Amino acid sequence: MKHRITEHDLQLQVLKLASITEIAKAQGLEGNQLLLSANASLKEETGTDVLRTMHVQLVSPDGERILTPTQLGKPYGLSAQKLNAVLAEAGFQEKTEAGWQALPKGKPFAVLCDVNKHQGGRTAVQQLKWKRGVVQYLPLRA
Structure with missing residues (x-):
């Protein structure tokens, strides 16, 4: 409970x-x-x-709300994994050993955040989050 x-x-x-x-x-x-x-x-x-x-809800330094891939993909019926794949295919990010990293095309929309979840122990992780405006450049349908 x-x-x-x-x-x-x-x-x-x-x-x-x-x-x-x-x-x-x-x-x-x-x-x-x-x-x-x-x-x-x-x-x-x-x-x-x-x-x-x-x-x-955290906001980006310019005051715009930033969203996780889960939040960004939800209106389009996409999981975080599928939205990340769409972002990668469109040239906005790439997967590295350290996790998702914004590419030059994605940097105006991406915010790398320290998040309060832990992986494999006590080390906090970073997560790439996105400004909503990125969706206008993705092949998505609501």
Whole structure:
């Protein structure tokens, strides 16, 4: 059964997050990296993922919402794997040992994000996310 956090507990967690964020700022972090780092620290300490609980959607540095391949492909009935294949076939990204990397054609639409999921241990991973505008250049049908 999923534990529901109370409003009071959430407020305390948000205050802790603000405090941790100030420490991360002092270390030179900023933007999404700052939020993700502070949230990961709080989650490790308390077990609460405040950003997920509050349904926070990260935005790109220019203020545009960025989407995962799953979110981007959903309106077109495509899984993340199929959307990634479409992006690759269209020349926007390529798969490397380190994961998906934006190609020059994709860089105006791509944002490489540190994400709060872990693969094979405690190391956080990076994920290539996309601005919605990329879909106008892909052969997709809603």
